[in-house]
Amino acid sequence: xxxxKRFDQKRGLAAFxxxxxRLPDTLSYSxxxxxxxxxxxxxxxxxxSSLFLHLHPTRVHVRTLGLTATFGLxxxxxxxxxxxxxxxxxxxxxYTPSTELAYNSMKDIHYVVPSGRLxxxxxxxxxxLMVIVVMLHMCRVFYTASYKAPREFxxxxxxxxxxxxxxxxxxxxxxPWDQLAYWAITIGANIASSPRELTDAxxxxxxxxxxxxxxxxxxxxxxxxxxxxxxxxxxxVMLLPIVLVMLASVHFWRIRKDGGLGRPxxxxxxxxxxxxxxxxxxxxxxxxxxxxxxxxxxxxSAATDNEPGDTVATWPYLLRxxxxxxxxxxxxxxxxxxLYDAPLKEIANPNVPENPAKAPWYFLGLQEMVSYSxxxxxxxxxxxxxxxxxxxxxxxxxxxxxxxxxxxxAGRKIALxxxxxxxxLAVAWVAIPVNFGWLRNWFPGIPQIVIIFVNPGSLLTLGYxxxxxxxxxxTGSTRLGAIALFTCFVAGFVVMTYVGMELRxxxxxxxxxxxxWPVH
Amino acid sequence: MxxxxxxxxxxxxxFLGLAGWWTAALAVLGSLAGMVRLPNPRVLPxxxxxxxxxxxxxxPVGSMQVVPDKNVLLVxxxxxxxxxxxxxxxxxCIVDRSETGFACPCHGSSFAKDxxxxxxxxxxxxxxxxxxRSIDGRLTVDSGREVPAGTWFRA
Ligand code: HEM
Ligand code: FES
Numbered sequence: 150x151x152x153x154k155r156f157d158q159k160r161g162l163a164a165f166x167x168x169x170x171r172l173p174d175t176l177s178y179s180x181x182x183x184x185x186x187x188x189x190x191x192x193x194x195x196x197x198s199s200l201f202l203h204l205h206p207t208r209v210h211v212r213t214l215g216l217t218a219t220f221g222l223x224x225x226x227x228x229x230x231x232x233x234x235x236x237x238x239x240x241x242x243x244y245t246p247s248t249e250l251a252y253n254s255m256k257d258i259h260y261v262v263p264s265g266r267l268x269x270x271x272x273x274x275x276x277x278l279m280v281i282v283v284m285l286h287m288c289r290v291f292y293t294a295s296y297k298a299p300r301e302f303x304x305x306x307x308x309x310x311x312x313x314x315x316x317x318x319x320x321x322x323x324x325p326w327d328q329l330a331y332w333a334i335t336i337g338a339n340i341a342s343s344p345r346e347l348t349d350a351x352x353x354x355x356x357x358x359x360x361x362x363x364x365x366x367x368x369x370x371x372x373x374x375x376x377x378x379x380x381x382x383x384x385x386v387m388l389l390p391i392v393l394v395m396l397a398s399v400h401f402w403r404i405r406k407d408g409g410l411g412r413p414x415x416x417x418x419x420x421x422x423x424x425x426x427x428x429x430x431x432x433x434x435x436x437x438x439x440x441x442x443x444x445x446x447x448x449x450s451a452a453t454d455n456e457p458g459d460t461v462a463t464w465p466y467l468l469r470x471x472x473x474x475x476x477x478x479x480x481x482x483x484x485x486x487x488l489y490d491a492p493l494k495e496i497a498n499p500n501v502p503e504n505p506a507k508a509p510w511y512f513l514g515l516q517e518m519v520s521y522s523x524x525x526x527x528x529x530x531x532x533x534x535x536x537x538x539x540x541x542x543x544x545x546x547x548x549x550x551x552x553x554x555x556x557x558x559a560g561r562k563i564a565l566x567x568x569x570x571x572x573x574l575a576v577a578w579v580a581i582p583v584n585f586g587w588l589r590n591w592f593p594g595i596p597q598i599v600i601i602f603v604n605p606g607s608l609l610t611l612g613y614x615x616x617x618x619x620x621x622x623x624t625g626s627t628r629l630g631a632i633a634l635f636t637c638f639v640a641g642f643v644v645m646t647y648v649g650m651e652l653r654x655x656x657x658x659x660x661x662x663x664x665x666w667p668v669h
Numbered sequence: 670m671x672x673x674x675x676x677x678x679x680x681x682x683x684f685l686g687l688a689g690w691w692t693a694a695l696a697v698l699g700s701l702a703g704m705v706r707l708p709n710p711r712v713l714p715x716x717x718x719x720x721x722x723x724x725x726x727x728x729p730v731g732s733m734q735v736v737p738d739k740n741v742l743l744v745x746x747x748x749x750x751x752x753x754x755x756x757x758x759x760x761x762c763i764v765d766r767s768e769t770g771f772a773c774p775c776h777g778s779s780f781a782k783d784x785x786x787x788x789x790x791x792x793x794x795x796x797x798x799x800x801x802r803s804i805d806g807r808l809t810v811d812s813g814r815e816v817p818a819g820t821w822f823r824a
Contacts, residue, residue, distance in 0.1 A: 332762070332775075335760070335761050335762070336760045336761065336762070336775065338761075339759075339760040339761040340760060343760075346792040349792065349793065350792070362709070365709065365710060365713070366708055366709055369708070369710050369714075370710070370713050370714050370715065371713050371715055372715075374714070375714075376710070376714060380708075500738060500740060500763060501763065502762040502763050502774055502775060503774075504765075504774035504775075505774060505775065506762055506774060506775045516776070519760065519776060519790065520776035520777060520789075520790050521790055522790055522792075523759055523760055523790060523792070524792075586788065587788075589786065589787075589788055589789070590788055593787075597792050597793065600790075600792070601792070655774060656772055656773070656774050656777050657774075657775060657776045657777035658777060
């Protein structure tokens, strides 16, 4: 008995040592369920069985990888978001959301905390770049007609992502609690209360005051103060990021469910969405379990409806492309962050507005319109623009090969004409009030309600709508009408933003350049 | 025959199932209503909007002075005193005084000396605030109470 026991002890020790030696392998197998992928099939399996990678199909169409297919803009938006999450969490270590401490904690981060300034700069630049990249991504999707059935809903998700992205930037803007922040948010909050302009003009504010309600919900008070800071902080670090992550997850998942990125018909093979394709013989051989699984997925997916010849493996080709985009985005943030500091003005002072007091740049187009009428420019026109953009995929249902910019020659021509028209009209509507004044200068006693509705901003919007309808009628194509409308929208946005950024000086007066601003 | 008095019998299972769904839906709706109420403040946290500005002799007839830190212009005339709010009625910037009255730095509204709009996006004139005299004889302005333009307080 005793001998037996000894023998067992020896064996136990040997097993222990052997298991210890194999620990790296068993640990990795317990996590990944496969060894290091060496073959193409192994890599497909790796993509398929990882929670994070399986958002990708195991194989993608070669076209997806071409630079001009997407310019990597969607991935760039995601990359900036990841950079913002990481740097944002780091900033939270020191930032304190109180009106008394916020400004000083920003100063600490900027001047005292080790690498605080760089992290802050990267966070600020990442936010700007994310807004730009999301807008460009939206343009890419629009001009390649990638919003068309079956991708209408993903376009809507994209619109929601766009709004959340802007909301994140805007709520973040208040947090430093400096003059820039305080006055930008004061103006923003008062835009929220601008339905009062209308209810006042109608004399019903006492009974029905949606403007006041919106402002109080946003600020939790009558003015920008501690309650507003608490609410903006909550939105900025918790609620909006969570919403963005959820929306983005559905956005990515839908790309796969809608059959991968849209591409021209010629490059597409059989299989309608939602139909189970006939079982495709697995390209890797009969007993390849992963491929068979992919073949019964009830959707059009890159792996089931394409000749294997049109596709390449996600690992390494797609992942490599994504990594390159991510690294370029990080590099851009770092370079800008090293070269240019994020601004920090004097501490917020409710008695002295900045002159000129400007919103963040992506809202300067709106601010220009707000300088005609707060209600129309700040609420009605943006709402009309958003609803108009959201409806595009439902009103333009012409079957069209996705993935061709402007849908060909005719589209390019319409886009160019619309661009010229939209720029001219926008410039005219800025130039007329600058040179000749507006209704109130001509008819001093004019009722307010007329000023609210008849102003350069609303006339510009009407002009764009009319132009698109004319194109729609003349060409008989809803796609060309949509191109006209979207081009007008983009051009108007760019012109108005430029005017707000560069040509408006103190008292929102017109100046050809900053160097002409009066010194004060 | 099935009618109002004798409705079509509904299977027990279906009834219980429906009742369950409705209960769950009501519970969710009720909780949502409760949650939505929370962020809408019942009392706005604010410092008092009434403030004393000194004695009437500090403001001789014919003077116009900005009350320090209060964004109010006190106008003193033979008719009495008036307090004009310097918060722009467009989007809440603080207006500057100009030769002709007031000018707003934010979107270029300008106002006449009595606060009425001359140009720009402001939807209405600057607010005239209530002036009164407190028990100790000092002048008091209530920035929460508006009075019609042209109302002068006789000291
Ligand atoms: C936070 C913002 C966003 C992120 C992170 C994001 C991410 C992505 C990614 C990674 C793709 C894959 C293709 C590509 O890289 O271009 C994609 C495709 C797409 N996105 Fe977005 N996106 C965002 C906002 C938007 C917006 C604002 C729209 C439009 C309103 C939009 C509509 C679409 C559509 C329709 C597709 C499918 C395109 C196709 O099939 O070719 N997305 N998005
Ligand atoms: S806030 Fe005064 S003009 Fe806009």
